[in-house]
Amino acid sequence: MWDKILHRFLTHLIRQGRLTVTYPDGTNHSYGGIEPGPEATISLHDPTLPRRIVMSPDLAVGEAYVDGRLSIENDDLYAFLGVAIGNVAAQGQPWFRRPLEAARHLGRWAAQFNPASRARANVAHHYDLSGALYDLFLDTDRQYSCAYFSEPGMSLEEAQEAKKHHIAAKLLLRPGMRVLDIGCGWGGMGLTLARDYGAEVLGVTLSQEQYRIANDRARAEGLADRARFELMDYRALTGQFDRIVSVGMFEHVGVPHYREYFDKVRARLAPRGIALIHTIGRARPPGSTSPWIAKYIFPGGYVPALSEMTRAVENAGLMPTDVEIWRLHYAETLRHWHDRFMANVDAARALYDEQFCRMWRYYLIASELTFRLNRQVVFQMQLSPVQDAVPLTRDYLYQGSQTRRQAAE
Known part of the structure; x- marks a missing residue:
């Protein structure tokens, strides 16, 4: 189920450049190519990653890259983050992630309380x-x-x-x-x-x-x-x-x-x-x-x-x-x-x-x-x-x- 939700998420998100993803079950999907931009290929090695990425993309992707559960072809981090950040800036979040983003925004007061x-x-x-x-x-x-x-x-x-x-x-x-x-x-x-x-x-x-x-x-x-x-x-x-x-x-x-x-x-x-x-x-x-x-x-x-x-x-x-x-x-x-x-x-x-x-x-x-x-x-x-x-x-x-x-x- 979470593989399909992530697939929908990336289909909505990626327009500039191209992102090719190998899912934990071995299936491959390519996203974007509608507008020019960088191209990157990644592999997800943990079956829990699709759910984690849908729920909190920044946290899940960063943690998975650091500990090796997400790998990038040729370790081209510039290309991968260029695709990700560029498309987030241009497209924004899909409708099903907006409540999660709103909750995070509301919670920032507690997170930033700095006595x-x-x-x-x-x-x-x-x-x-x-x-x-x-x-x-x-x-x-x-x-x-x-x-x-x-x-x-x-x-x-x-x-x-x-x-x-x-x-x-x-x-x-x-x-x-x-x-x-x-x-x-x-x-x-x-x-x-x-x-x-x-x-x-x-x-x-x-x-x-x-x-x-x-x-x-x-x-x-x-x-x-x-x-x-x-x-x-x-x-x-x-x-x-x-x-x-x-x-x-x-x-x-x-x-x-x-x-x-x-x-x-x-x-x-x-x-x-x-x-x-x-x-x-x-x-x-x-x-x-x-x-x-x-x-x-x-x-x-x-x-x-x-x-x-x-x-x-x-x-x-x-x-x-x-x-x-x-x-x-x-x-x-x-x-x-x-x-x-x-x-x-x-x-x-x-x-x-x-x-x-x-x-x-x-x-x-x-x-x-x-x-x-x-x-x-x-x-x-x-x-x-x-x-x-x-x-x-x-x-x-x-x-x-x-x-x-x-x-x-």
Whole structure:
């Protein structure tokens, strides 16, 4: 029965490209071919897989690929996920899956309830993995967020530097300004603002590993007097700051806490201060997190719609002074990460095991193709309590980068 339901599901779904499936009983079916697109051939080796895929495609397919119950001809994960993600984006779910998707959407409030204790555990799940793992695929500054490919042919290191300086330009920094970095990662952004712009930086993180490394880096660079990093929840902060920056952290806040987050930003921001929030976003209505991503990669995480963010911003009494949408920059970033990871996959296998490597590769490719094919972008939202805190045109954002290019020449 479930083979037939999956057959109907795939008949509805696959139009672009072609997907050939060998079912557990040995029968073969080919789907799609109506519109051009990638082609992939898969085999299902577990008789329970058709039911699992119908009930929760993201979770079932991801788990089955990782543990080998689903195999792909030539292990062409790009082609298979290109067919799957591209068609989901174009066709949507068939009618019989819509109640399941609606229930998942309704349940997201419970899944994303992130009090401090739960937020700490969620962060540890991902960011307290071996530091050696991140050295295998990130740039030398360990920027684990979208790079900014402002010019063709940029290396990953160059694009990550461009990202940090583009954000710094939006903060309109002056030496001596107090800057709060919410979700400071391994310290790269905070150290850049302290070293290159003379800021006094406080970074906060819930990751033990990031806290230790960020402070070690500050001491090694002689910046400990201007950049310090604390192991604490942003909700426990007091005082006010001239500037607030948050890069790649808002995805972990959770929808039930959006108003609380922006209320805290407003409370911590000086009367004429500026905040810059950089987050992955969805260029479509609110939804829910992939069950596979929530279980294995980012528990408690959620990619917001712009409408969800702006409602919380408005209620917090903050003025949006600039909203910028980055398209495909994260897809390029993830491609760099994937290629670096695969170049070092033997080292990753020595750190963990083969299943971990398959999981990480699946995560990187699925994420890249979601940005390429499924209306996922990056939002940079500049905020202030007042509307004249920044210049009236965007020219100021590019004067600094032009000066830096001239100096490099």
